[in-house]
Amino acid sequence: MTAAVVATWTPVCRVDQLEPERGVAALLDGRQVALFRTHEGAVHAIGNVDPFSGAAVLSRGIVGDRGGVPTVASPVYKQVFSLVDGTCLDDPTVRVEVYAVSVDSGTVSLRVGR
Amino acid sequence: MTRELVVVGHGMVGHRLVSALRDRDTEDTWHVTVLGEEDRPAYDRVALSSYVDGSTEDELSLGTHDDPRVDVRRGTSVVGIDRADRLVRTATGETLRYDALVLATGSVPFVPPVPGRELAGCFVYRTLDDLDSITAAARAALARPTPGRRSAVVVGGGLLGLEAARAMRSLGLSPHVVEIAPRLMPVQVDEGGGALLRALVERQDIAVRCGVSVAGIVADRGRLVAQLSDGIELDADVVVFSAGIRAADGLARDAGLAVGERGGVLVDDRCRTADEHVWAVGECAALEGRTYGLVAPGYAMAQVVADRLLGGDARMTPAELDMSTQLKLLGVDVASFGDAHATTEGALPVVINDPVAGTYAKLVVSDDASTLLGGVLVGDASRYAALRPLVGSALPADPVALIAPGAVELGAESLPDSAQVCSCNAVTKGAVKTAIGAGACDVAALKACTRAGTSCGSCVPLLKTLLVQEGVEVSKALCEHFAVSRAELFEVVAGAGITTFSELIARHGTGRGCDVCKPVVASILASLGRGHILAGEQASLQDTNDRFLANMQRDGTYSVVPRVPGGEITPDGLIVIGEVARDFGLYTKITGGQRIDMFGARVEQLPAIWRRLVDAGFESGHAYGKALRTVKSCVGSTWCRYGQQDSVGLAVELELRYRGLRSPHKIKSGVSGCARECAEARSKDFGIIATETGWNLYVGGNGGFTPRHADLLVSDVDTETLVQLVDRFLMFYVRTADRLQRTASWIEAMDGGLDHLRAVIVDDALGICADLDAAMAAHVASYADEWAGVLADEDKLLRFVSFVNAPGTPDPTISFVTERGQPVPAPRTPVLIGIPEVGS
Numbered sequence: 013m014t015a016a017v018v019a020t021w022t023p024v025c026r027v028d029q030l031e032p033e034r035g036v037a038a039l040l041d042g043r044q045v046a047l048f049r050t051h052e053g054a055v056h057a058i059g060n061v062d063p064f065s066g067a068a069v070l071s072r073g074i075v076g077d078r079g080g081v082p083t084v085a086s087p088v089y090k091q092v093f094s095l096v097d098g099t100c101l102d103d104p105t106v107r108v109e110v111y112a113v114s115v116d117s118g119t120v121s122l123r124v125g126r
Numbered sequence: 127m128t129r130e131l132v133v134v135g136h137g138m139v140g141h142r143l144v145s146a147l148r149d150r151d152t153e154d155t156w157h158v159t160v161l162g163e164e165d166r167p168a169y170d171r172v173a174l175s176s177y178v179d180g181s182t183e184d185e186l187s188l189g190t191h192d193d194p195r196v197d198v199r200r201g202t203s204v205v206g207i208d209r210a211d212r213l214v215r216t217a218t219g220e221t222l223r224y225d226a227l228v229l230a231t232g233s234v235p236f237v238p239p240v241p242g243r244e245l246a247g248c249f250v251y252r253t254l255d256d257l258d259s260i261t262a263a264a265r266a267a268l269a270r271p272t273p274g275r276r277s278a279v280v281v282g283g284g285l286l287g288l289e290a291a292r293a294m295r296s297l298g299l300s301p302h303v304v305e306i307a308p309r310l311m312p313v314q315v316d317e318g319g320g321a322l323l324r325a326l327v328e329r330q331d332i333a334v335r336c337g338v339s340v341a342g343i344v345a346d347r348g349r350l351v352a353q354l355s356d357g358i359e360l361d362a363d364v365v366v367f368s369a370g371i372r373a374a375d376g377l378a379r380d381a382g383l384a385v386g387e388r389g390g391v392l393v394d395d396r397c398r399t400a401d402e403h404v405w406a407v408g409e410c411a412a413l414e415g416r417t418y419g420l421v422a423p424g425y426a427m428a429q430v431v432a433d434r435l436l437g438g439d440a441r442m443t444p445a446e447l448d449m450s451t452q453l454k455l456l457g458v459d460v461a462s463f464g465d466a467h468a469t470t471e472g473a474l475p476v477v478i479n480d481p482v483a484g485t486y487a488k489l490v491v492s493d494d495a496s497t498l499l500g501g502v503l504v505g506d507a508s509r510y511a512a513l514r515p516l517v518g519s520a521l522p523a524d525p526v527a528l529i530a531p532g533a534v535e536l537g538a539e540s541l542p543d544s545a546q547v548c549s550c551n552a553v554t555k556g557a558v559k560t561a562i563g564a565g566a567c568d569v570a571a572l573k574a575c576t577r578a579g580t581s582c583g584s585c586v587p588l589l590k591t592l593l594v595q596e597g598v599e600v601s602k603a604l605c606e607h608f609a610v611s612r613a614e615l616f617e618v619v620a621g622a623g624i625t626t627f628s629e630l631i632a633r634h635g636t637g638r639g640c641d642v643c644k645p646v647v648a649s650i651l652a653s654l655g656r657g658h659i660l661a662g663e664q665a666s667l668q669d670t671n672d673r674f675l676a677n678m679q680r681d682g683t684y685s686v687v688p689r690v691p692g693g694e695i696t697p698d699g700l701i702v703i704g705e706v707a708r709d710f711g712l713y714t715k716i717t718g719g720q721r722i723d724m725f726g727a728r729v730e731q732l733p734a735i736w737r738r739l740v741d742a743g744f745e746s747g748h749a750y751g752k753a754l755r756t757v758k759s760c761v762g763s764t765w766c767r768y769g770q771q772d773s774v775g776l777a778v779e780l781e782l783r784y785r786g787l788r789s790p791h792k793i794k795s796g797v798s799g800c801a802r803e804c805a806e807a808r809s810k811d812f813g814i815i816a817t818e819t820g821w822n823l824y825v826g827g828n829g830g831f832t833p834r835h836a837d838l839l840v841s842d843v844d845t846e847t848l849v850q851l852v853d854r855f856l857m858f859y860v861r862t863a864d865r866l867q868r869t870a871s872w873i874e875a876m877d878g879g880l881d882h883l884r885a886v887i888v889d890d891a892l893g894i895c896a897d898l899d900a901a902m903a904a905h906v907a908s909y910a911d912e913w914a915g916v917l918a919d920e921d922k923l924l925r926f927v928s929f930v931n932a933p934g935t936p937d938p939t940i941s942f943v944t945e946r947g948q949p950v951p952a953p954r955t956p957v958l959i960g961i962p963e964v965g966s
Binding site for chain 2: 024025040044047068069072075076078079080082087088090
């Protein structure tokens with residue numbers, strides 16, 4: 013295959029494996045993704061690698077909100093990231109990837125490019 | 127043209143004079159030579175006694191004059207002054223010429239002419255060298271093998287004598303205070319206050335004899351015997367003379383300068399002698415005939431002379447010669463201000479004496495009861511800061527109402543702007559308000575720009591009040607989700623019986639929390655024993671360390687620390703740890719807390735590692751938690767030739783008692799079997815040092831960023847009392863400290879500090895001890911090993927996976943290299959920051 017971008021939906025887990033406000037990590041083609049389910053029930057997925065430390069640990073951070081925006085705090089040096097757009101709210105020049113999520117019949121799928 | 131200033135004396139006042147002069151001498155008109163007799167940098171003599179509690183010479187130092195125009199010569203005695211040629215001669219034969227000479231020679235201890243006062247074992251209490259000698263003598267006495275208590279006779283029951291008695295107790299001696307006057311602190315307190323003071327002091331295991339003098343001292347089989355004027359003989363290992371001071375005015379006398387009737391270099395209100403080139407400041411000066419033994423008037427004199435040397439016209443004011451005193455000794459508040467003895471004609475004393483509560487308060491008012499003249503407070507001096515500035519002003523209320531318990535609260539608003547808030551540094555309320563207006567927004571800023579609160583610190587509560595009154599908001603909100611402090615949140619959770627974060631934030635907060643408030647609430651719930659920390663919603667509140675019951679390292683792996691109580695471990699235990707580390711490929715290191723840390727465990731390996739450890743009898747060491755870490759110990763009397771008590775046994779008992787106690791920050795402890803302190807207990811949150819007959823308990827020590835020695839809370843208590851006091855100390859801390867506040871800063875921030883803490887947990891001043899005791903008993907009864915709890919629960923075990931869709935696959939970013947024969951994290955390739963790669 014050449015440069016064609018093929019976005020595919022990949023099933024990752026059942027939604028009941030996501031406990032409210034507790035992240036999990038998933039491995040997709042060698043890529044690490046952190047999945048979160050908020051208190052209200054929304055599911056978010058962002059890159060699992062903390063850009064400040066290089067450790068693949070964002071899924072183990074504390075989930076909460078800043079000014080109403082759902083967030084996760086890196087467990088290493090505590091920078092806070094938006095779960096909506098991946099922006100680091102403590103340093104807006106830094107972002108992590110955000111993945112599209114679908115929940116269908118209790119199955120959580122992620123759309124991963126290429 | 128540069129002029130030469132010679133300052134004789136390098137104590138607190140001499141030091142302040144040089145600082146004040148150089149701060150203002152922007153055109154460098156003076157070159158200063160300081161000649162100091164002691165071979166040390168100037169130090170805080172007011173805090174002298176803290177030296178025996180572990181304050182170092184560096185901590186007491188007032189700082190060096192790092193200034194090319196100031197030449198400080200320590201260890202240099204001056205032997206003569208030639209006023210005609212304006213020369214000073216030193217003991218080494220050197221002569222220095224001066225344009226101005228300031229005598230800041232301080233005072234010498236007064237030693238009554240008692241036969242035997244020259245014997246070995248007799249000391250004065252004035253310098254760090256004196257304290258070094260006393261400490262050495264006390265240690266030698268304690269090291270002697272003969273049984274029985276070691277004691278000290280302290281001659282003089284004034285302010286200095288009580289300080290000395292407290293220091294003797296800190297050194298492990300039993301002090302006897304002998305005071306010739308009919309009461310303690312006769313200068314500051316009256317008969318009624320003195321009687322209460324005596325009772326409160328005696329309660330601290332200090333024997334007091336008033337109205338008698340020491341008639342003689344004789345040597346007796348390696349010890350001393352002090353013979354009192356009433357025929358009583360007291361055995362002593364150390365005799366300390368602290369019976370007052372005399373101005374060191376010998377140089378001035380020899381130089382033909384006038385001295386006061388009771389000694390002291392006679393100076394006018396400019397602090398100048400009759401010789402226009404010679405000045406005197408501090409304790410050696412007799413200002414218009416009177417000497418002042420407090421540092422505040424000395425500092426004011428230093429400011430006046432600095433001003434005069436630079437061409438100013440400052441004079442000493444009566445307010446600056448205020449002899450008001452407030453101190454806390456042995457947990458007893460004493461304050462005396464203004465005309466404390468009602469010597470003004472027609473003065474009326476108003477007294478409230480409550481021996482049951484242990485408080486005595488007297489106000490002295492003018493004959494028409496309109497003006498406050500002075501007062502004495504013993505047992506509770508909390509009103510001193512509000513009352514002292516009112517001296518000379520109209521009374522804002524009926525005098526009884528001002529000192530009656532729970533009556534009129536004297537706010538800072540009742541003070542005129544001219545009232546001195548800080549009498550040590552002569553700072554008025556007006557000056558503090560101006561500083562706040564100019565942007566000082568906390569106590570630290572006020573200290574920096576006004577010097578208020580930098581000496582005795584008694585005005586700090588008043589500074590806080592003024593900050594609030596001037597509209598400076600001191601926010602105590604935990605974070606954007608909770609508007610209250612951790613301590614208030616604790617009360618809410620405890621009082622309302624709340625068991626979940628969701629319930630708490632719905633009722634008392636906003637939003638969904640964050641990495642600040644969630645771990646705080648998790649800790650509070652754990653302290654209150656509301657279930658396993660990973661049960662239900664609680665799991666989502668935990669920091670990653672608590673969530674996986676291990677310590678996350680920089681590469682995302684974890685370290686594992688089993689508990690090794692007191693650092694005592696069997697060979698079989700060591701072998702198990704060694705085998706586990708070997709089988710899982712873990713790096714091992716001995717920790718500072720006398721246990722073993724295994725590094726490099728991946729999250730999915732943790733249950734298997736712990737299964738092995740729990741099966742072998744180990745349990746969680748809580749190295750990951752804001753909780754009790756370790757109780758370190760030396761081997762104690764079991765093995766050590768010098769050990770006085772079984773320090774390992776106590777350390778094991780304490781570590782098992784408090785294991786798992788969640789707290790605002792980590793808690794460390796240590797137990798030493800003798801005063802050699804091999805367990806470094808005084809750097810711990812609570813440290814215990816064995817004595818011949820029991821234990822000394824120290825609290826509030828810290829290592830880390832701001833090292834601090836722990837302070838003595840109680841001495842010579844038995845094990846049962848000790849454990850009860852530690853129970854209360856820890857529970858009070860757990861309930862009232864701020865988030866991430868160690869015990870050291872918790873005590874420092876407490877109004878009333880260590881004395882307040884002692885009042886609460888020793889004397890039960892708040893009536894909460896039964897509650898604290900019950901809370902700790904509940905903790906001890908409900909303790910269960912967290913790791914055993916996880917291993918027994920399939921749901922909890924399911925969370926220890928690397929990936930939800932590939933539970934056994936290791937994190938591919940983790941890799942190790944070998945260093946000195948052990949695995950360590952491989953260096954990472956630099957991570958690109960800020961280039962998101964979004965799938966489309």
